[in-house]
Amino acid sequence: MGKIISVTNQKGGVGKTTTSVNLAAGLSMLGHKTLLVDTDPQGNATSGVGIDRRSNKLSTYNLLVENIDTNECIVRTEFENLSIIPSSVDLAAAEIELIELEQRIFRLKNALNKVRGEFDFIIIDCPPSLGLTTTNALCASDTILVPIQCEFYALEGLSQLMNTVRIVKRQYNSMLEIEGVLLTMYDGRLNLTQQVVQEVKKYFPKKVFGTVIPRTVRLSEAPSFGKPIQYFDKSSKGAAAYNELAKEISSKLK
Numbered sequence: 001m002g003k004i005i006s007v008t009n010q011k012g013g014v015g016k017t018t019t020s021v022n023l024a025a026g027l028s029m030l031g032h033k034t035l036l037v038d039t040d041p042q043g044n045a046t047s048g049v050g051i052d053r054r055s056n057k058l059s060t061y062n063l064l065v066e067n068i069d070t071n072e073c074i075v076r077t078e079f080e081n082l083s084i085i086p087s088s089v090d091l092a093a094a095e096i097e098l099i100e101l102e103q104r105i106f107r108l109k110n111a112l113n114k115v116r117g118e119f120d121f122i123i124i125d126c127p128p129s130l131g132l133t134t135t136n137a138l139c140a141s142d143t144i145l146v147p148i149q150c151e152f153y154a155l156e157g158l159s160q161l162m163n164t165v166r167i168v169k170r171q172y173n174s175m176l177e178i179e180g181v182l183l184t185m186y187d188g189r190l191n192l193t194q195q196v197v198q199e200v201k202k203y204f205p206k207k208v209f210g211t212v213i214p215r216t217v218r219l220s221e222a223p224s225f226g227k228p229i230q231y232f233d234k235s236s237k238g239a240a241a242y243n244e245l246a247k248e249i250s251s252k253l254k
Contacts (some may be wrong), residue, residue, distance in 0.1 A: 138176060150212075
């Protein structure tokens with residue numbers, strides 16, 4: 001059974017999609033069959049692996065709202081061992097439409113359970129909100145990965161996220177755990193960075209990944225070429241960091 005990890009933080013600009021795409025690529029390069037699930041209406045994870053969301057007839061919207069067969073929504077990328085369930089602009093309406101549907105918070109879980117045995121890892125890129133789409137992701141997941149940027153107000157809003165996680169765990173998914181907290185946009189030369197690291201480790205004792213993601217231009221350039229950083233610039237610091245993160249997570253599985 002594949003392990004399902006949601007990459008989530010309702011704060012925008014913390015590196016959720018960058019992490020989802022490059023972690024998925026890193027795991028696939030280790031030989032793990034990996035499925036990336038884009039639940040963000042912006043669809044940046046979809047374009048980040050070279051898929052034009054406008055050309056896809058089926059997406060996570062169809063999966064959530066219309067109960068379309070999961071296998072029909074999966075698209076193979078050009079990268080070995082890496083597939084995706086793409087996003088679409090229709091997904092923006094899913095929050096409203098889900099309210100009226102039966103089993104509205106378990107629809108993603110039910111869909112992914114049908115293909116879980118075909119993958120080693122399923123990585124869900126969550127939208128920057130705590131609505132029904134993110135709740136669906138949390139209900140479907142084994143663990144959550146929380147990216148936190150090494151900047152002012154890094155912990156802002158995290159109490160709300162953790163409260164949502166506690167509610168989901170208590171009421172709907174008792175197995176949900178924190179995979180880890182990932183420090184992004186890291187610059188060890190700055191005193192602020194060290195202060196943020198200390199704060200985060202105090203807030204999440206023993207849950208912070210050993211790997212940190214550096215602040216690098218190459219990471220921000222890769223999506224515009226439709227490639228994970230490992231394929232865009234395999235010798236970059238960003239590629240090395242996400243490969244190390246993939247190894248950390250892969251070793252836990254074993």
